[in-house]
Amino acid sequence: MPLRPKSLQGRLLLGILVCLTATLALGGVVVYRVIDAHLREEFDTALKEKLRFYAITIKFISEDKPFQMKMGKAEFELMNTSAYPDYVEFWYWPREREIYRIPSLTNLKAHLPVVPLKPEEAVFTDFHFPGANTQVRMLSRIIYPPQDESNDPIAVRIAVAKPTHALIEALAEVRWFLIKTGILTTAALMLCAQVIVRRAARHVHALSHQIEAMPLVDSDERFALPGAPSELQPVVRRLNALMDRVGAAIDHERMFTSNAAHELRNPLAAIRSTVEVALSRTRKPEEYEETLEAVLESQAGMQRVVDHLLLLARLESGHQIHEFSLESVSLSKLLRTAWRPSFDRASDRGLKVSWQVEEPAHPLLIPSALVGIVLRNLFDNASSYTPEGGQIRISAAVSGGTATISVANTNPGLTGEDLEKSFSPFWRSDPNASGHRGNAGIGLALVRRIMDTMGGRAEATVEGDFLAYRLIFPAAADPELKAVSEKMV
Known part of the structure; x- marks a missing residue:
């Protein structure tokens, strides 16, 4: 393998040496050719003059x-x-x-x-x-x-x-002079180039040392190159932006882990306390049955949290929509099925639910499992946080290969500043609340991530006294399977 310097400075100097050698060699050849042509022309001129001289010496013949x-x-x-x-x-x-x-x-x-x-x-x-x-x-x-x-x-x-002895000797002297001059010039220019490259590369070395010395753990340190050339400033800015993103990701991971542990610890504590109370004395079979039902309900809540966390992690890791199978489903049936788990809660809290669904002529080809999760989370969120006696309005329509589903409920007190925050994992408008009505605060984050994966979007708006979450995603009738699949991918 050809030898190649490992350092940037060495590669620059090698490149400069090659270019200088080639340039001086080419220049030397050109100069030598010019001198050679000139000396030979002078030699020929001298021969012409001698011939003219000898010609005029002839007196008579x-x-x-x-x-x-x-x-x-x-x-x-x-x-x-x-x-x-x-x-x-x-x-x-x-x-x-x-x-x-x-x-x-x-x-x-x-x-x-x-x-x-x-x-x-x-x-x-x-x-x-x-x-x-x-x-x-x-x-x-x-x-x-x-x-x-x-x-x-x-x-x-x-x-x-x-x-032509004299001519050849003169040309040989010219050649050696050009060679020696080229070598000395190359050496002098390489010394200058080394100084210039070293001064120019000092900021690169400084940045390299800073990168090597940067702690691998979360740190507030950032890169700084005062006086660096303008070409390096974007690199420094991007590195600092990357450090900010890494720091934010670490903070997010810590908060996510802490919140997940907190959300799982509460039902575990409830299960333990329920079992301890049940075992504190001998009880009737009916009481043990109630205890087991309570434990099963807590376990179901924990299972829901774990399932949502796993799905969210799966989507965050880069899984694409084509990894989830498309199914032909009825829009109204999909909505009713997703609403069923929230029906009892809405009834117990006296919520008034209105429906406005425009059923398309053909079933939709969509990843129904993902859409079902999104709808269940929206319905659960609406039935849990709508003030008692409030209203829930559910509307859905399909147009031009795009489905639009809106879930609006009486606003529980969110402001415009809270709308975007509500899509963050474990966010609650009341920081002191924990597992409010069995919710872990992951649902809306999962809703947005699924919509992004499907090539759609999830929006939140305040419309008068109502808080509305709107889903917009690709959907097509059964004959248009290929088109919708390509759009989602």
């Missing part, structure tokens, strides 16, 4: 007279005694008969290569002498030297060549 130069041959040859002499040849053209060859070529026992030429055309050629590794660059051209007017013009091919 004809095929029946010896070759003459304006400069003496001794002087001519003295000019080419350096370490890198010029190689010069003159030939008749186009017959290619040698006129003159500079002694440096004679010593090498070599001729300059012949290349195809056209009049007034200059041609550059690169070659190596046989048995030598030295590269030579040659310029060839056809010239017409001055001569007597009586003679026909004679064309001469002149070739001037020069070893």
Whole structure:
């Protein structure tokens, strides 16, 4: 596996190093190409000037007279005694008969290569002498030297060549200079980058240390990065918001656990006291029967609380509506069945109940088990908290694949500020009340959670003297099973 730094700072420095190396390498190549082209152009220009010079040194030439130069041959040859002499040849053209060859070529026992030429055309050629590794660059051209007017013009091919040692050495020096400069520049820039990255990353390190040192238990400590760059501020805000949510969740869990224990402890205490009284002396069978009925009633209340807590936890853990089976049910029958457990209580308290149900043409396809729990909780809440002699109004209708069920009762004294709180687990308008009329305070919280799971909503409003809880959720007739299922999911 390729080596990769683990730290953010190391990865940034590695990325900067790669980018700098690539940039400097590319820049060095471009600069070298420019210098190379410039030096070679200068070299070619020098060859052109030398050819022009050698061309004008020819004084007179004809095929029946010896070759003459304006400069003496001794002087001519003295000019080419350096370490890198010029190689010069003159030939008749186009017959290619040698006129003159500079002694440096004679010593090498070599001729300059012949290349195809056209009049007034200059041609550059690169070659190596046989048995030598030295590269030579040659310029060839056809010239017409001055001569007597009586003679026909004679064309001469002149070739001037020069070893490229100096050019190659100069380019090698340029290469090494660019390489050394690139290395030193990269090192200097990496030092600067390290300082900059370290200063820029200090806030990240500080945040990392704060996260590592943050207590895992509930704490009022929060993250703070004064002077941090603007890119980190949203991270700090989100972390603090997350800490607030975690703290609120912990507080909620503690309160939930405390309230659940309290709600279960009361019926347990009642069962214990009832049994203790029954066992305090010998009693008639009828009295033991009454005791057992009281214990059974307390146990039923406890079972109801536990069932609601389990269902609420199941929904809170992310269970979806498609995990609950859809059933074809009659709306009015569903409402009547859910009302039955609250009928006796409402009758005993003298409550007046009115119904306004618009029965759809076809049965509804809904998760009837969940809807039944919601309705039973609403009816239980209304029959328990409506003042004695008050009214309960129940209405239901289905329109456009949406069911609306409203349960309104004489307001027991809730204000607009209490409506949203009433959906919180274990909330009561009277904090001193405990298990009022057998209620644990979980019902409305469960109602809202079930509605959210079904893709609906639960609302509470105060309408004059009435407190109304309204359910709005997807529901469709039997032929529309697929549509309602997709809507709920």
